[in-house]
Amino acid sequence: MRISQVDLFEVSIPPIPPIAAVMPKIYDITLVRIMTDEGLTGWGECQGRKADLETRFQSYVGQDPLAIDAFAQTDAINCALLDIAGQAWGVPMWRLFGAQVRDRVPVSYWSCPMEPAQTAAEAEVGARAGFTNHKLKARPWNIVETIRLMKEATGPDYTVGVDPNTMFVQPSVAARLANELEPFGTVANFEDPVLKDNLDWYRLLREKTWIPQALHLGAPSGVLAALKAEAVDYVNLGGAAAQVRKSAALAEAANVPIWVQMGGLCLGILAAYSVHLQSTLAAATLACDELPHMRVADITDGSLQLADGHFVVPEGPGLGVHIDEKVIEAYRVA
Secondary structure (H helix, E strand, C coil): CCEEEEEEEEECCCECHHHHCCCCCCCCEEEEEEEECCCCEEEEEEECCHHHHHHHHHCCCCCCCCCCCHHHCCHHHHHHHHHHHHHHHCCEHHHHCCCCCCCEEEECEEECCCCHHHHHHHHHHHHHCCCCEEEEECCCCCHHHHHHHHHHHHCCCCEEEEECCCCCECHHHHHHHHHHHHHHCCEEEEECCECCCCHHHHHHHHHHCCCCEEEEECCHHHHHHHHHCCCCCEEEEECCHHHHHHHHHHHHHCCCCEEEECCCCCCHHHHHHHHHHHCCCCCCCCCECCCHHHECCCCCCCCCCEECCEEECCCCCECCCCCCHHHHHHCECC
16 A cells, blocks of 8 residues: 545635634644545644644655554554555544544533623533533633632532633642632632643642642653642643643543544544543543534535534444535635
8 A cells, every 4th residue: 555645725714703703713734634545534633723734744656654653653644554454454533542442522612811700601502512621721810700600600510620821820829719710619620820831839738728730831840840749639731642642641640531632623633533532531521622513614515523511432443423525615715
């Protein structure tokens, strides 16, 4: 088998209207389609512009896709190669990562920074759709009012992951806000609440509040440092699949739950890839941040199933999802 063709599609699918009103575009996304001389097609997805990726990706033409070390490639190529391998061998992609520990992967609803009433309205949408956790890009000046209105709109069982992107800055501010937020009982965690260059601050916050503290990390060395410093209750893991696997093993050994964000506001290809991986990670028990449902169109045409706040792990060979090329063409920009 040989790779006969590599096609790249830069697409721009807007976020849903409430988010688009604040953030009309959320990074550049390019899809890669690898075709073989035996009729198999693999798909991948990455952030970036087609013009910056074309030359490197065309270098795979003529190679045997099953002979390439997939995990030594960038994730978009890794995904496409594993998609082809799974189809060739008749197995779902998760089997190429390891033993499956779950067949449904929890996922969050999501909001960018908005006014409290707007965020509460979005939380109501999420709750009606079956989500039970809401990842919220938070700001210190309105987070307390936002959580109050969200609870009023959704009830006590709809939890919120508070991610201020370190904008609480200092432990004194984070501790004060935690004290005000604790009585609501719906804050699931603080993610990156304060500046990240001092792990002692995170350990201190763990002593000041029962709200779990989380860090968004990638490299195993960073995860190991946070675990050794007893700075985290949870970890949000990002980066390439190979890196996530290594870091997740460290968290599992320390009995620290994780969630995964390989793509964030990605499209369905990268989300499916992440879901396959997460289904094999014992520590990945928390709602992930793979968010194709926060965009106005679905390139998998519903084949990456989302029900009651969970992705259903595809069982078909390879990625196991159908790619709707009409949707790709409708939103293609290059």
